[in-house]
Amino acid sequence: MLGRRGALRFLAVPPYLWLGLFFVLPLILIIAISFRPETGPIDFDDPWNLTTAQYKVVLDTPVYIRLLGISALMALAVAGFATLLAFPIAYFLTFRARERATTYLILLLIPFATSYLLRVMAWRLMLGQEGAINSFLEFIGLIGEPLDLLLYSRAAVVITLVYVWVPFATLPIYAAMQRIDRGHLEAAADLGAGPWSRFRRITIPLSLPGALAAFFMVFIPTVGEYVTPSLVGGTEGFMYGNLIQDFFTSAANWALGSALSVIMLVATLLFVLVALRVVDLRRVVT
Amino acid sequence: MTSNARPRSEVGVGRTRVPLRATYFLMLFLLYLPIGLLFIFSFTENTVLTFPLKGLTLDWYREALTDASLLESARNSLIVGMLAAIGATVIGFAVSVAVVRFRFRGRAGLLGLAGLPLIVPFIVLGVSLFLLFIFVGIPRSLLTIAIGHTVVAAPFATLILLARMIGLDANLEDAAMDLGASYRTTLRRVVVPLMGPSLLSAFLTCFIVSFDEVAIALFLAGGDPTFPIFLYGQLRFAQRLPVLIAMAVLLMIGTVTLTLVAFRLGRRDA
Numbered sequence: 001m002l003g004r005r006g007a008l009r010f011l012a013v014p015p016y017l018w019l020g021l022f023f024v025l026p027l028i029l030i031i032a033i034s035f036r037p038e039t040g041p042i043d044f045d046d047p048w049n050l051t052t053a054q055y056k057v058v059l060d061t062p063v064y065i066r067l068l069g070i071s072a073l074m075a076l077a078v079a080g081f082a083t084l085l086a087f088p089i090a091y092f093l094t095f096r097a098r099e100r101a102t103t104y105l106i107l108l109l110i111p112f113a114t115s116y117l118l119r120v121m122a123w124r125l126m127l128g129q130e131g132a133i134n135s136f137l138e139f140i141g142l143i144g145e146p147l148d149l150l151l152y153s154r155a156a157v158v159i160t161l162v163y164v165w166v167p168f169a170t171l172p173i174y175a176a177m178q179r180i181d182r183g184h185l186e187a188a189a190d191l192g193a194g195p196w197s198r199f200r201r202i203t204i205p206l207s208l209p210g211a212l213a214a215f216f217m218v219f220i221p222t223v224g225e226y227v228t229p230s231l232v233g234g235t236e237g238f239m240y241g242n243l244i245q246d247f248f249t250s251a252a253n254w255a256l257g258s259a260l261s262v263i264m265l266v267a268t269l270l271f272v273l274v275a276l277r278v279v280d281l282r283r284v285v286t
Numbered sequence: 287m288t289s290n291a292r293p294r295s296e297v298g299v300g301r302t303r304v305p306l307r308a309t310y311f312l313m314l315f316l317l318y319l320p321i322g323l324l325f326i327f328s329f330t331e332n333t334v335l336t337f338p339l340k341g342l343t344l345d346w347y348r349e350a351l352t353d354a355s356l357l358e359s360a361r362n363s364l365i366v367g368m369l370a371a372i373g374a375t376v377i378g379f380a381v382s383v384a385v386v387r388f389r390f391r392g393r394a395g396l397l398g399l400a401g402l403p404l405i406v407p408f409i410v411l412g413v414s415l416f417l418l419f420i421f422v423g424i425p426r427s428l429l430t431i432a433i434g435h436t437v438v439a440a441p442f443a444t445l446i447l448l449a450r451m452i453g454l455d456a457n458l459e460d461a462a463m464d465l466g467a468s469y470r471t472t473l474r475r476v477v478v479p480l481m482g483p484s485l486l487s488a489f490l491t492c493f494i495v496s497f498d499e500v501a502i503a504l505f506l507a508g509g510d511p512t513f514p515i516f517l518y519g520q521l522r523f524a525q526r527l528p529v530l531i532a533m534a535v536l537l538m539i540g541t542v543t544l545t546l547v548a549f550r551l552g553r554r555d556a
Contacts, residue, residue, distance in 0.1 A: 007469035011384040012396055015377045015440075019399045023437045026414035027406070033417055044421050089313055092306040102553075104310065106546060111317040113545035116498050117517050118534045121527075122320030125327070167317065216405075224407025227501050231521065241409045248413050248505065258417070261410045272405050 027265070034258035041252050054259035064243065064260065068267065070154075071240035075223035077158050079215045082165040083173070086214055089166075090173035090207070094180075105174070112167035117227070123160040124232050127151040152234025160232050161222055169214040176210025177203070216275060220268060240264060328531045346532035356533055359516035363497050363537075366428050366512055370435030370496035375489045377436065378443025382451040383477065387459070400444040403437050411437065412505035419506070426508040434502045439492035446491060446552060450484035483551040490548035494541055513537065 035050040036042060058064050089108065097104045111119070126133050128151050137143045180203065188198045226241030233239070244264070247257030328347070331340040350356060381400045385393055403411065415434050419426055458480070462472040478485070500514035507515050517534065520526050 007473070008384060008388050008390060010470070011380045011388075012390070012392070015380050015384075015400060016392075016396060018373075018377060019403075019437065019440065022415065022418075022433050023399070023403055023411075026411070026418040029418050029421060030410070030414040085313065088304070088306060088309050092310045096306050097310075106549065107314060108317070109545060109549060110542055111321060113494065113542045114321055114538050115514070115517075115534050115541070117500060117514050117521075118324065118531070118538065119321065121521065121531070121534075122324045125324065126320055163317070163320070166313070220405055220407060224409040225501075226409055227504075227518065241407070244409050244413060248416060254417065257413060261413055264407060265410045268405065268407055 030258045031262055033255055034262045036255045036258075038255050039253055042254050054256050055263075057256055058259055058263065064240075067238070067243055068240045068264065071223055071225075072267075074154060074158055074239065075219050075225075078161040078165065078222045079169075079219035081158070081162045082169040082218045083211055083215045085162070085166050086169035086173055087207075087211060089170045090177055090210070091203075093170070093174050094177035105170075108167045108170060116164060117231075119164055120160055120228050120231050123156070123163065124151065127156055127159075127232065151232060152236060154233065154237045157225075157229050157233040157237040157239070160228055161225065164228075165218045165222070169218055172213035172217065173207055173210040176207045176213075180206045212275065212278075216272065220272070223268060224264060324531055325535060328528060328535050332528070346528040347536070349529045350533040350536065353529065353533075356516065356529070359511050359513045360533065360537060362428055362510050363513040366432045366435060366503075367493045367497040369429070369432035370439055371489045371493035373432070373436035374439035374443045374492040375447075375485060377440045378445075378447045378488055378492075379478075379481070379485065381440075381444050382447040383473065386448065386451040386454075387456065397444075401441050404441045408438065408499075408501040412502040415502070416505040426506055428508070428510055428512070430506045430508070431503045431512060432496070434506045435492075435496040435499060438499065438502060439495045442491050442495055443488040446488040447481065447484055450481055454480055487548045487551035490544045490551075494544055494548070497537075497541060 032048070032050075033042065034054055035052065037049055037051045037053050038046075093101050093104055093108075128134070134143075184202050184206075185198055188202055193201070224241045225239055226245045229237045229239045229242055230245075233242075240260070244257050244260050247253045247260065329342055329344070331343050331345075377400065381396055384390075385397050412434065415430070415437075416426075419430050424430060454477070458476055459472050462476045463469065467475065498514060500512075500518055503512055503515055504518065511519065513533075517530055520530055
């Protein structure tokens with residue numbers, strides 16, 4: 001067994017080092033930088049004069065906090081709709097599709113394997129002034145003038161992201177439903193429970209962990225989105241992620257951008273922690 | 287799954303008033319419609335997606351395949367995806383063997399570390415790595431993008447390989463070691479071959495995650511763009527759109543194939 005102890009070191013040390021260097025260390029660094037006083041790009045040869053100035057700026061700028069709230073609400077809407085739409089799909093695949101379930105699942109995965117930017121672009125082309133929806137409606141004579149409220153709005157961002165995430169949200173719900181013991185349903189039927197009652201009292205509670213996993217697997221990437229809003233959101237659809245992006249690109253204010261990032265990181269982690277108290281996500285994912 | 291004596295009228299497989307099949311196919315239609323329109327659009331002479339569509343053409347594809355910077359960005363994505371997938375798969379393999387086969391201090395920590403990137407918003411990870419590379423003076427390049435992608439792909443590799451490792455009979459490793467093989471030899475000659483399809487599935491999944499990733503890559507790119515970065519930068523120019531879509535469609539055929547292969551391998555193994 002001597003060989004095994006050595007093997008453990010050989011197995012455990014490299015991932016610890018790699019993830020320590022490129023995952024933990026950058027997060028520590030950004031926390032440290034959020035306490036620096038600079039208001040532009042940072043020269044790291046300058047001394048570290050730690051201050052809470054950046055956080056004061058954030059607290060004194062209600063727009064920032066409001067934007068975080070709006071982004072959280074948008075992510076809530078996206079994750080909620082995606083989960084709700086994925087639920088009947090997963091139910092169909094588990095209980096109705098029978099031997100064709102794999103084929104139906106694959107058909108669902110193909111759009112998800114399509115480039116994310118391409119799918120976002122597709123909606124830009126669909127919703128635009130000269131886009132498919134407008135020109136189609138005009139073509140069939142339903143409208144005379146193109147509607148210009150479709151693109152560049154929060155609704156456009158939410159619709160596009162729901163579209164992007166629905167196939168992915170189906171997977172954890174489907175996995176949870178597949179583990180439901182059909183015996184429970186039969187026992188309930190034998191004891192006189194009707195279909196609705198079986199659905200409400202067995203299927204829903206047992207697939208809930210999967211639905212929650214789906215919700216978070218959509219919520220977390222969505223709350224930090226900046227690419228989709230910049231393509232279909234316009235100024236109205238601007239999200240908290242776009243604010244952070246600005247401070248690291250055009251507006252170049254790294255310390256403030258770091259403070260905003262740390263605030264989002266902490267808010268997201270707190271949200272996940274609270275959720276983990278409600279349901280044991282680890283049981284769902286593995 | 288469970289023994290089921292009931293033949294036709296299986297419980298839970300009965301009828302409801304909710305038209306589930308129709309719902310599924312409606313969803314499928316809505317999911318394919320936008321992509322389908324793009325696909326059709328890439329074969330027409332239109333530069334904006336308006337009805338009625340004009341004449342058919344293969345020009346956009348011809349242009350895509352002769353555009354040097356476009357091809358180079360696709361090649362860059364291929365390099366980054368390979369590096370990231372190798373790195374993440376190695377991490378996922380080491381973590382899953384260590385966690386499943388050993389009891390040690392820091393075991394939960396290791397598992398947490400490999401899964402945690404999933405709950406950090408990409409933009410936070412992107413700007414943090416951006417600052418790290420500036421702080422330590424590493425110039426940004428394809429390599430820095432690949433490093434960022436190993437971190438975000440590691441949880442996927444770990445989940446896939448952990449599931450397989452748990453199902454693997456430890457007696458096979460014990461047998462190899464009883465016969466005199468060192469643990470490293472056992473890993474190489476017994477564990478790796480047994481995990482083969484899962485390793486490939488993890489590799490392909492990580493490759494696809496990296497190949498499609500733009501939010502982190504935008505912060506970590508030097509002068510050479512990956513395909514998503516190039517695409518993102520060119521989207522402002524409306525007249526470039528058909529060519530970009532043609533290229534994206536070509537690459538999509540590749541990623542869809544890889545996804546299906548990864549899915550098949552993952553299923554057969556689990």
